[in-house]
Amino acid sequence: MLLIYSRKKGYIPLEILSIEDGKRLKSFRHLLHRNKKIDFIEQFNEKLLVKQDGENLQILDVTNSKITEVSSNEFVTPSAFIFLYEMQLFLTFRNRSVSVWNFRGELVTSFEDHLLWHPDCNTNSIYITSNQDLIISYCKAEPDDPSSEDNDLVASTISFLFDGRHADQVCVTKVLSLC
DSSP: OEEEOOOBTTEEEEEEEOTTTOOEEEEEEEEOOTTOOEEEEEEETTEEEEEETTSOEEEEETTTTEEEEEOTTTOOOOSEEEEETTTTEEEEEETTEEEEEETTSOEEEEOSSOOBSSTTOOGGGEEEOTTSOEEEEEEEOOOSSTTOOOOOEEEEEEEETTTOOEEEEEEEEEOOOOO
16 A cells, blocks of 8 residues: 655655555655646556656656656546556546556557547446456447537447457447436
8 A cells, every 4th residue: 555645845755555464565755846746646566656747657666666757748647547457557548538558658559449428537437347358438439420410429339458459339329418
């Protein structure tokens, strides 16, 4: 378990505790850029993801203190995460898009057919299969008639996580606005 203490000048004190007995496993200070807001700090097993506003994503391996950086041009702060424990990957959600990353800071997959229905998705409308090979999401659907101006079509879109291929699209419906 990660404990995040109040920010100090130039760093943030962190502790990792055992979830079994509460004993402190590691205590350290993570250096920060001064006067930059912290967008997020997330822990995934022995990896710590730290992102500050306008700065690169830092992936810290807490076992050896090695830091991998991902350019802020490549990795933009997401609105939500899902960690894939079996595959040692994580999904990010931002502006209706889904991306899959590894802990070496490499983009594994992006989904061209997966335009999420809600602009700043939370993970409530996302399902990952138990063997972590498919993603099923509530998405915008393409109308059968490309000249149609109907943008209220929705579908459950199914895609393969590792290569972004489209698997299926089901339950196409029309969203009705209620007055």
